[in-house]
Amino acid sequence: DFNAxxxxxxRDGLDxxxxxxxxxxxxxxxxxxxxxxxxxxxxxxxxxxFAQVKKAYELLxxxxxxxxxxxxxxxxxxxxxxxxxxxxxxxxxxxELVRREQQAGRENSELxxxxxxxxxxxERLKTEAQERTRRERQVAAEGGENREPLRTVDPQLFKxxxxxxxxxxxxxxxxxxxxxxxxxxxxxxxxxxxxxRKKTKAVALVVFTFPEAAALACEMPIGDLSNPLEVHRLAxxxxxxxxxxxxxxxxxxxSYQATTSTTPSNPTLHPTSVQAPLMGALHxxxxxxxxxRMRQAAERARVNxxxxx
Numbered sequence: 001d002f003n004a005x006x007x008x009x010x011r012d013g014l015d016x017x018x019x020x021x022x023x024x025x026x027x028x029x030x031x032x033x034x035x036x037x038x039x040x041x042x043x044x045x046x047x048x049x050f051a052q053v054k055k056a057y058e059l060l061x062x063x064x065x066x067x068x069x070x071x072x073x074x075x076x077x078x079x080x081x082x083x084x085x086x087x088x089x090x091x092x093x094x095x096e097l098v099r100r101e102q103q104a105g106r107e108n109s110e111l112x113x114x115x116x117x118x119x120x121x122x123e124r125l126k127t128e129a130q131e132r133t134r135r136e137r138q139v140a141a142e143g144g145e146n147r148e149p150l151r152t153v154d155p156q157l158f159k160x161x162x163x164x165x166x167x168x169x170x171x172x173x174x175x176x177x178x179x180x181x182x183x184x185x186x187x188x189x190x191x192x193x194x195x196x197r198k199k200t201k202a203v204a205l206v207v208f209t210f211p212e213a214a215a216l217a218c219e220m221p222i223g224d225l226s227n228p229l230e231v232h233r234l235a236x237x238x239x240x241x242x243x244x245x246x247x248x249x250x251x252x253x254x255s256y257q258a259t260t261s262t263t264p265s266n267p268t269l270h271p272t273s274v275q276a277p278l279m280g281a282l283h284x285x286x287x288x289x290x291x292x293r294m295r296q297a298a299e300r301a302r303v304n305x306x307x308x309x
Contacts, residue, residue: 004056004069014070018061025057157235158211161218164203164230171202172223180222180229181206183297185213211237213293220301 005013008024016024030036032053037046060066161181165172172180177190186209193203208214214233223229 002052003073004059007052007056008060014073021057021060025053028053153235156207158233158237159208159214160234161206161208161214162203162232162234163206163222164201165223165227167200167202172204172229177204177206181208181217183293183300184208184217184220185210185293205234216297220297 003013005011005016008021008028010016010020010024029050032046032049034043034047034050037043059069163177163181174190174192177192178187181187181190188207188209190207191205193205206214206217208217218231218233221228222231
């Protein structure tokens with residue numbers, strides 16, 4: 001750490017002249033010469049300082065030694081400047097690192113908050129779904145007294161039955177089904193379709209003109225004994241509709257008019273061939289014809305039961 005220029009008190013050392021160096025040496029020699037120090041305790045320190053002043057003067061007054069010394073100072077100064085610049089870069093890097101860590105902390109906090117909000121929303125949806133299920137079960141347990149089936153169920157389903165049979169045991173054609181179900185009432189349409197992954201079952205949808213005929217078809221055995229038809233209604237009318245079915249012919253006519261005025265909501269059950277008879281129904285007397293067919297079917301069923309097997 002010895003600096004000859006600083007020992008002599010020269011500020012601009014590298015740019016100083018020999019005259020400046022000699023002048024500075026004389027001043028410093030007078031200040032710290034050991035012979036001028038009367039206090040013995042400070043004399044040793046003065047001697048060491050005077051030795052440094054003398055050493056600096058000898059170094060700087062020799063041209064070759066001073067040149068080497070000045071080169072050393074220049075290299076040292078350049079390194080200090082470089083280190084200072086690097087320290088500035090390191091400082092900026094540290095600041096950038098701190099800033100990124102803080103930003104990452106904020107992002108992690110926002111992510112955690114978003115996860116908490118999502119968890120709350122999922123819990124809310126789960127609770128609402130459970131509440132809806134509870135209400136539906138409660139309504140079902142009460143027997144559906146507060147429901148209005150006519151508003152949610154297509155009235156056309158009340159007069160439609162589903163007939164199924166085993167394909168391997170035999171087959172029924174459209175004409176066969178039209179003829180068999182025609183004994184219970186006028187049939188508007190018959191739609192055949194296959195059911196089951198292995199297609200072992202054949203299914204037909206039979207649309208009657210009146211729901212009373214559909215109810216009667218479900219009560220009677222239909223088809224061959226080796227391959228009977230399984231017949232079920234697609235929908236059962238509510239209690240007040242069933243009551244009107246048992247009323248006189250005038251009530252049946254009113255029920256029919258209400259049914260034909262309802263627009264079908266399932267196009268697969270109401271093709272064009274079904275809508276045409278509905279449009280012309282107002283000009284024909286279906287009441288007497290339906291009642292007659294129902295009486296004939298009931299009479300045939302009674303006779304079949306009396307005949308011994």
